[in-house]
Structures are given as C-alpha cells and as structure tokens.
Amino acid sequence: MIRFENVTKVYDQKSRPALDGIDLEIDRGDFTFLVGPSGSGKSTFLRLVLREERSSSGDVYVAGKNVARVPSWRVPRLRRGIGVVFQDFRLLPNKDVFGNVAFAMQVIGKSRYLIRETVPEVIKLVGLEGKEHRMPHELSGGEQQRVAIARAIVNKPGILLADEPTGNLDPATSVGIMNILDKVNQNGTTVVMATHDDDIVNSMRRRVIELADGRVVRDEKSGEYTAMIPVVNADGTRELKPAGEVRVASAAGSQAIAPFDSEEDEL
Numbered sequence: 001m002i003r004f005e006n007v008t009k010v011y012d013q014k015s016r017p018a019l020d021g022i023d024l025e026i027d028r029g030d031f032t033f034l035v036g037p038s039g040s041g042k043s044t045f046l047r048l049v050l051r052e053e054r055s056s057s058g059d060v061y062v063a064g065k066n067v068a069r070v071p072s073w074r075v076p077r078l079r080r081g082i083g084v085v086f087q088d089f090r091l092l093p094n095k096d097v098f099g100n101v102a103f104a105m106q107v108i109g110k111s112r113y114l115i116r117e118t119v120p121e122v123i124k125l126v127g128l129e130g131k132e133h134r135m136p137h138e139l140s141g142g143e144q145q146r147v148a149i150a151r152a153i154v155n156k157p158g159i160l161l162a163d164e165p166t167g168n169l170d171p172a173t174s175v176g177i178m179n180i181l182d183k184v185n186q187n188g189t190t191v192v193m194a195t196h197d198d199d200i201v202n203s204m205r206r207r208v209i210e211l212a213d214g215r216v217v218r219d220e221k222s223g224e225y226t227a228m229i230p231v232v233n234a235d236g237t238r239e240l241k242p243a244g245e246v247r248v249a250s251a252a253g254s255q256a257i258a259p260f261d262s263e264e265d266e267l
C-alpha cells in the first residue's frame with residue numbers, strides 16, 4: 001500500500017537529511033507505528049506519503065502509484081484516498097460535529113442524500129451519537145479527536161495517517177482513541193501512526209518501525225518501544241535516556257530538553 005525505495009529527503013543542504021535512504025513497505029490492511037525521538041523523521045515520512053513534500057531522491061509509491069509522477073492537478077485525488085489525523089485536532093471552530101464531518105464530503109461534491117446517510121453512521125462509529133450538534137468548544141479533547149477521526153474516514157480512505165493523535169490526551173482518553181483506530185483498521189483501512197507514547201505501542205503489539213536520524217533502526221512485526229528523551233545532565237553533557245528514567249533522573253539533576261515533559265505539564 002505504501003512503499004519507500006531508497007528515499008532520502010533533504011530540506012536544508014547544510015543539515016543532515018530528514019530521511020536517509022529509507023526502504024520499506026507497508027501492506028494493505030496493516031497497522032504500523034512509526035516511532036523515534038523528536039526530529040527522527042516521522043512527520044517527514046507522513047508528508048512524503050501525502051505528497052506535501054517530495055523526496056530528494058528515491059521513490060515513494062502509494063497504492064501502486066509513484067507519487068512524484070502524479071501531476072499536480074491529480075494530487076487532490078491522491079489525497080482523497082488518505083485520511084489524516086493530527087495531534088491538535090484541527091476542527092472547523094464554527095461548524096458543529098455533524099458539519100465538521102459533512103464538510104469533508106461536501107468539498108468533494110458528494111450528494112446531500114449520501115451525506116445524510118453516511119455522516120450519522122461514522123459519528124456512531126466514533127461513539128459521538130447524540131453530540132451531532134455540539135460545537136468543537138463544547139467537546140472534550142478526546143471527543144474533538146473522535147470528530148477528527150470521523151472526518152478523516154468519512155470518505156472511506158484506503159490509508160489513515162495519524163501524527164501523534166494522542167499527544168494532547170490523557171492516558172484513559174488515549175485508550176478510547178486507540179480503540180477507534182483499531183476498529184478503523186479492522187474495517188480494512190491501512191493505519192500508520194507516528195507516536196512517542198510507549199504505553200500505547202506496547203499495549204497494541206503491532207508493527208513498529210523505529211527511526212533515528214532519518215534512518216530505520218528497527219522494524220518488528222509486533223514490537224514494543226521505549227521512548228528516548230534527550231536530556232542535559234548536571235555536568236552539561238547531553239544524552240538520550242528512556243522516558244521512564246528521566247522522570248527519576250530529573251530529581252537527581254538531569255533536565256529533559258525535548259518537548260515531551262512540557263506537553264505533560266499542559267495536560
């Protein structure tokens with residue numbers, strides 16, 4: 001469903017590549033986690049699949065098509081087959097739940113009849129029945145993410161890309177979101193999820209592709225993950241440490257420099 005053949009992406013000639021010679025294949029119907037420290041290339045991978053960025057060398061195939069060869073006017077059609085969910089939900093603030101989900105069908109010209117049929121089904125699938133007329137600001141973070149997932153899948157995409165979909169949610173709410181993504185996957189959609197959340201990865205036991213400095217350093221069929229966090233030690237040296245250790249270590253003088261701890265503070 002997604003194939004990378006020796007793909008390198010360089011944003012800035014003076015820096016190391018964001019992705020460096022990636023070779024991998026994700027089959028139709030797979031659920032794959034993309035893990036790795038901040039800056040390892042996860043979002044770049046997803047942007048290449050969506051053709052929001054182009055590779056500097058190597059080929060990206062989505063559903064058998066070399067995305068670099070898709071003419072610009074056909075890119076919207078390519079993207080129609082790919083649903084996307086982000087950490088920050090990105091709902092339309094002036095539309096209610098129904099309107100947010102329906103909008104994804106309206107923009108591609110689906111009939112009012114089909115919209116009236118389909119939107120309630122998808123709202124039910126994500127567990128938001130009865131909340132169709134709530135505005136985004138009247139929903140919890142978890143509910144907003146459910147709307148975002150409903151919007152991403154309402155046109156029945158073959159692929160769902162999720163970039164840190166639980167990054168703004170507490171652990172219990174995250175479990176609910178993962179159950180929905182699992183259901184979407186069981187309905188046949190290929191799911192690729194970038195995450196730092198080891199609890200989620202370890203509870204799901206799905207394929208884990210780990211990136212570091214733009215390279216694949218691990219690819220396991222049903223793997224686990226320990227998130228690593230860059231820290232500055234008391235003596236000023238920097239190193240990567242397992243996330244669990246950092247919380248203990250910080251009391252002893254190490255300070256996390258990645259954004260994860262500050263994100264937790266915001267919860």
Ligand SMILES: Nc1ncnc2c1ncn2[C@@H]1O[C@H](COP(=O)(O)OP(=O)(O)OP(=O)(O)O)[C@@H](O)[C@H]1O
Pocket residue numbers: 011012017018036037038039040041042043044045
């Ligand atoms: N538009 C851009 N221009 C220049 N450099 C970029 C751009 N986007 C990403 N990069 C760089 O490419 C590398 C990979 O970034 P990317 O966002 O893909 O990592 P990530 O694994 O998704 O990180 P995070 O977990 O923090 O979201 C980083 O060094 C980053 O600074």
